[in-house]
Amino acid sequence: xxxxxxxxxxxxxxxxxxxxxxxxxxxxxxxxxxxxxxxxxxxxxxxxxxxxxxxxxxxxxxxxxxxxxxxxxxxxxxxxxxxxxxxxxxxxxxxxxxxxxxxxxxxxxxxxxxxxxxxxxxxxxxxxxxxxxxxxxxxxxxxxxxxxxxxxxxxxxxxxxxxxxxxxxxxxxxxxxxxxxxxxxxxxxxxxxxxxxxxxxxxxxxxxxxxxxxxxxxxxxxxxxxxxxxxxxxxxxxxxxxxxxxxxxxxxxxxxxxxxxxxxxxxxxxxxxxxxxxxxxxxxxxxxxxxxxxxxxxxxxxxxxxxxxxxxxxxxxxxxxxxxxxxxxxxxxxxxxxxxxxxxxxxxxxxxxxxxxxxxxxxxxxxxxxxxxxxxxxxxxxxxxxxxxxxxxxxxxxxxxxxxxxxxxxxxxxxxxxxxxxxxxxxxxxxxxxxxxxxxxxxxxxxxxxxxxxxxxxxxxxxxxxxxxxxxxxxxxxxxxxxxxxxxxxxxxxxxxxxxxxxxxxxxxxxxxxxxxxxxxxxxxxxxxxxxxxxxxxxxxxxxxxxxxxxxxxxxxxxxxxxxxxxxxxxxxxxxxxxxxxxxxxxxxxxxxxxxxxxxxxxxxxxxxxxxxxxxxxxxxxxxxxxxxxxxxxxxxxxxxxxxxxxxxxxxxxxxxxxxxxxxxxxxxxxxxxxx
Amino acid sequence: xxxxxxxxxxxxxxxxxxxxxxxxxxxxxxxxxxxxxxxxxxxxxxxxxxxxxxxxxxxxxxxxxxxxxxxxxx
Numbered sequence: 001x002x003x004x005x006x007x008x009x010x011x012x013x014x015x016x017x018x019x020x021x022x023x024x025x026x027x028x029x030x031x032x033x034x035x036x037x038x039x040x041x042x043x044x045x046x047x048x049x050x051x052x053x054x055x056x057x058x059x060x061x062x063x064x065x066x067x068x069x070x071x072x073x074x075x076x077x078x079x080x081x082x083x084x085x086x087x088x089x090x091x092x093x094x095x096x097x098x099x100x101x102x103x104x105x106x107x108x109x110x111x112x113x114x115x116x117x118x119x120x121x122x123x124x125x126x127x128x129x130x131x132x133x134x135x136x137x138x139x140x141x142x143x144x145x146x147x148x149x150x151x152x153x154x155x156x157x158x159x160x161x162x163x164x165x166x167x168x169x170x171x172x173x174x175x176x177x178x179x180x181x182x183x184x185x186x187x188x189x190x191x192x193x194x195x196x197x198x199x200x201x202x203x204x205x206x207x208x209x210x211x212x213x214x215x216x217x218x219x220x221x222x223x224x225x226x227x228x229x230x231x232x233x234x235x236x237x238x239x240x241x242x243x244x245x246x247x248x249x250x251x252x253x254x255x256x257x258x259x260x261x262x263x264x265x266x267x268x269x270x271x272x273x274x275x276x277x278x279x280x281x282x283x284x285x286x287x288x289x290x291x292x293x294x295x296x297x298x299x300x301x302x303x304x305x306x307x308x309x310x311x312x313x314x315x316x317x318x319x320x321x322x323x324x325x326x327x328x329x330x331x332x333x334x335x336x337x338x339x340x341x342x343x344x345x346x347x348x349x350x351x352x353x354x355x356x357x358x359x360x361x362x363x364x365x366x367x368x369x370x371x372x373x374x375x376x377x378x379x380x381x382x383x384x385x386x387x388x389x390x391x392x393x394x395x396x397x398x399x400x401x402x403x404x405x406x407x408x409x410x411x412x413x414x415x416x417x418x419x420x421x422x423x424x425x426x427x428x429x430x431x432x433x434x435x436x437x438x439x440x441x442x443x444x445x446x447x448x449x450x451x452x453x454x455x456x457x458x459x460x461x462x463x464x465x466x467x468x469x470x471x472x473x474x475x476x477x478x479x480x481x482x483x484x485x486x487x488x489x490x491x492x493x494x495x496x497x498x499x500x501x502x503x504x505x506x507x508x509x510x511x512x513x514x515x516x517x518x519x520x521x522x523x524x525x526x527x528x529x530x531x532x533x534x535x536x537x538x539x540x541x542x543x544x545x546x547x548x549x550x551x552x553x554x555x556x557x558x559x560x561x562x563x564x565x566x567x568x569x570x571x572x573x574x575x576x577x578x579x580x581x582x583x584x585x586x587x588x589x590x591x592x593x594x595x596x597x598x599x600x601x602x603x604x605x606x607x608x609x610x611x612x613x614x615x616x617x618x619x620x621x622x623x624x625x626x627x628x629x630x631x632x633x634x635x636x637x638x639x640x641x642x643x644x645x646x647x648x649x650x651x652x653x654x655x656x657x658x659x660x661x662x663x664x665x666x667x668x669x670x671x672x673x674x675x676x
Numbered sequence: 677x678x679x680x681x682x683x684x685x686x687x688x689x690x691x692x693x694x695x696x697x698x699x700x701x702x703x704x705x706x707x708x709x710x711x712x713x714x715x716x717x718x719x720x721x722x723x724x725x726x727x728x729x730x731x732x733x734x735x736x737x738x739x740x741x742x743x744x745x746x747x748x749x750x
Contacts, residue, residue, distance in 0.1 A: 275727070281720055284720070373720075386736065483737070485733075
C-alpha cells in the first residue's frame with residue numbers, strides 16, 4: 001500500500017494533538033526526534049487506499065524559531081523527507097495563524113490546511129469559505145473540529161486529493177517583493193530547495209538558509225542583487241530590517257485573504273470574564289496557592305480511601321498464592337518478598353493518579369499559562385521566568401517529562417538553572433514515601449498540611465537554589481517572558497481518562513516488573529546467607545530477625561551506615577534510601593521487605609505501624625528531607641544527561657543534590673534534637 | 677508612548693517594535709505588529725507582568741518587553 005507521509009504543523013494551542021487523538025482507527029507511536037529528546041508522535045491509519053502517516057511536529061509560531069523545540073520543527077521541514085504539509089489553524093485566530101501558513105507555502109511543497117476549532121467559531125457566528133481559500137491560494141482546506149469530530153474524514157479526502165494532484169500553494173506577495181524574488185531567482189542555482197523559497201528566506205535574513213547558500217559557488221553572485229533588494233524593501237516599507245517587512249507583508253496578506261474567505265465571529269468573552277478573577281492583580285496569587293493546596297489535599301485525603309481495599313486485596317492474594325506454592329525458597333521469595341513489596345507500591349496508585357489528574361487539568365483547561373503569568377513576578381525574583389513554571393510544576397508529576405518541558409526555555413542558562421532545580425519538585429513516585437512516613441508520624445488532622453508543606457518546602461528550596469545558581473554560576477539577565485494565554489477550554493473527559501489509563505498501566509507495569517525484580521533482589525540479599533548451625537541455636541521466633549541481621553544486605557548496609565549514623569539511620573534506612581536512586585518506588589518496597597518481621601502480618605497497611613515502632617521521629621524527618629532533595633531516579637538522571645551535553649554540569653548535577661540533601665537532613669535532625 | 681505606560685483597560689495602536697532579534701520576530705509572529713490595536717487587559721500588582729490583547733489572542737509579557745513596544749494611545 002502506498003504511504004503518504006505528512007508533516008503536521010501549526011502554531012501552539014491550535015489543537016494539533018487533540019486532532020491526532022480524534023482520528024479513528026489510528027495507531028500511535030511515541031518516540032524521539034533523532035538526536036534530541038523532544039517527543040515525536042507518529043500516527044498511522046488507512047484512508048482511500050493509502051497508508052497515511054502523520055508526524056506531529058512541535059508547535060511553532062514561525063519559521064524563525066525562538067526556542068530549541070521550534071528549531072526541531074524547522075529542521076524537520078527543511079531536511080527530512082515527507083510528501084505533504086498539513087497545517088492546522090485555530091479558526092478563531094485566522095490572521096495570526098495564516099502568517100505562518102504563508103511561510104510554509106513558500107516551501108513549495110504540497111499542502112493542506114485544517115481550520116480547527118471551527119465549532120466554536122461557527123457558534124459565534126463565524127464562517128470560512130474553504131473553496132474560495134483554495135481558489136485564492138491553491139491550498140485545499142477543510143473546516144474541522146477535533147472536539148466534535150466533524151470534518152476529519154473530509155480533511156483526509158482532501159489530503160489524498162492534494163497528494164494525487166500535487167497541489168503546490170500559489171501564494172504571492174505584493175508586487176515589489178515579487179519583483180525582488182524574481183531578480184534573486186535568476187542568480188540562485190541548485191541547492192536542494194525551490195529557488196523561490198531560497199530567495200524569500202534570503203530576503204528575510206534566514207540564517208539557516210544563509211549558511212547553506214554560503215557554501216555554494218554562486219554565493220558571491222547574488223550578494224549585490226540581495227543587498228539592493230533588501231535596501232529597496234527597507235525604504236519602501238519604512239522599516240529597519242527586511243525580516244520585519246516580511247512579517248508585516250504576511251500579516252497584510254492574511255488580513256486580505258481573511259476578508260475574502262471568512263465571516264467574522266463575535267468575540268468570545270468568557271475567557272476574559274474568568275481571567276478577571278483568576279489572574280486578578282491582588283487575588284491571582286492567593287487563588288493560585290489555594291488551587292495547588294487543594295490538589296495536594298485531594299491527593300492525600302481522597303487517595304487514602306481506596307488504600308485499605310488495595311491493601312486487603314494484596315493480603316488475600318498473598319495468602320492465596322502461598323496456599324498454591326509448595327513450602328520452600330520460591331514460596332518465601334514470592335509471599336514474603338515480592339507480593340508485599342509490590343502491594344506496598346501499588347497501594348499508592350490512587351494518590352499518584354489524583355496528583356496527575358490535578359496537573360493534567362491545570363494544563364488542559366489553560367490555567368497553567370495563567371499560573372505562569374501569576375508566578376512570573378515571583379520567579380523573576382529568583383532569577384527565573386514565568387515560563388519556567390511549567391517544567392517546574394510538571395516536576396511534581398515526573399522529572400523526566402519536566403526536563404523535556406524545559407526545552408520551551410530559549411536561553412541555555414535559564415534552561416540549565418531550571419533543570420538543576422526540577423529535582424527539588426517532589427515527583428509522584430516520592431509521594432508513597434511521604435504518605436507512609438507522614439501517616440506514621442503525624443496526627444491525621446494535619447497530615448494533608450504536612451504533605452503540602454513538604455511539597456512547598458521543596459519547591460521553595462528549589463527557588464532559593466536557583467537564585468544562588470543565578471548569582472554565582474550563571475550571571476546575567478533572565479530571558480524575556482512572552483507567552484500566549486490560550487483560551488479556557490473544558491477539559492475533554494476522554495483524553496483525561498485515556499491519559500490516566502496510560503499512567504495506571506505504566507505504573508502497574510513498573511510495579512510488576514522493575515519493582516518486583518528489585519524487591520526480589522532485596523529479598524534475596526536480605527535472606528541469605530543462612531548459617532543453619534548458628535540458626536538452630538536460637539529460638540524460632542527470633543530466627544528471621546537473626547537471618548536479616550546477618551544477611552548480605554545488612555553487611556552492605558552496615559558498611560555504608562557510618563555515613564548516615566549522624567542522622568540516626570540504621571542499616572535498614574540506609575539501604576532503603578540508596579535503593580531509591582534506582583527508582584523512588586523502590587524505597588517503599590525495600591522498607592516493606594526489610595521490616596517484614598514475623599511480628600508484622602505482612603500487609604502494607606501494617607507497614608505504617610511497623611515503621612512507627614522502628615523509626616524515631618527525627619529519623620523519619622531526616623528520611624523525608626533526604627527524599628525531598630537527593631538525586632532523582634536513574635531514568636530522570638539519564639534524561640538530564642541526554643539533555644545537557646556539558647560534562648561539568650552533568651557531574652555537578654549528579655553530586656550536588658546528594659550533598660545538599662545530606663546537609664539538610666543533618667540540620668533537620670539537629671533542630672529536632674535541640675527542641676525536644 | 678510605551679505599551680507599558682498604558683493602564684488597565686486602555687488601548688493603543690502599535691507604532692514600532694524596538695526589541696532586538698530574536699525577541700522581535702517572536703513578538704511579530706504572535707501578531708504584535710505595526711498598525712495593530714493592543715489593549716492592556718491586566719497587569720500584576722507591581723506592574724511586573726502584563727496581559728495584553730492583540731487581535732483575538734491574549735499575551736502575557738513583562739514590563740521590560742512591553743517597554744520596547746511603542747504605541748499611540750487611542
